[in-house]
Amino acid sequence: MGSTRYNILKRIIDILGSISLLIILLPLFLLVMAAILVIDGRPIFFKQYRVGLWGNLFKIYKFRSMKKEAPNVASRNIENNEYTTGIGRFLRRTSIDELPQLLNILKGEMSFVGPRPFIPNEGEILKEREKYGIHLLKPGLTGWAQIMARNTNNQKKKIELDLYYLENKSIFLDIKIILLTIFNNRGV
Secondary structure (H helix, E strand, C coil): HHHHHHHHHHHHHHHHHHHHHHHHHHHHHHHHHHHHHHCCCCCCCCEEEEECCCCCCCEEEEEEEEEECCCCCCHHCCCCCEEHHHHHHHHCCCCCCHCCCHHHHHHCCCCEEEECCCCCCCCHHHHHHHHHHHCCCCCECCCHHHHHHHCCHHHHHHHHHHHHHHHHHCCHHHHHHHHHHHHHHCCC
């Protein structure tokens, strides 16, 4: 399948899939929103700038899993769990906190499958992504690196896996990644 046809088909899947899931998951969204509101008040959503396609910035959406006074940095850079709320631990463990990114997918800022978007101040990894052309991929809700190396901080390994995805991207690989994400609960 040619690159243009792949991109068009992928965008159609992203639009139809995100609309369908937003409708299906609306009761869950409302329940989570109410829980966050009761437990820690507003805001319900966490918004943060991330680096997307071509290095452009966009605001990513997540359900807020941390207390209001938490520093606005990558969660892996926080030494302890003191900032995470009780509901937040559940949302992260189940990856439900990531579901508002369906809005990012619908807006065209993300795709279901692609490399995870990084925070702009993560310069070293962003330079590596640009070096290998990974920045030419739309970031994803899940990706090859997420299912193969989710709980590792080894950025070199993640770059290698993102590069594999770049060189082998196809609708079939995207479907495989989505299925592995769902059934192994290792992605997102």
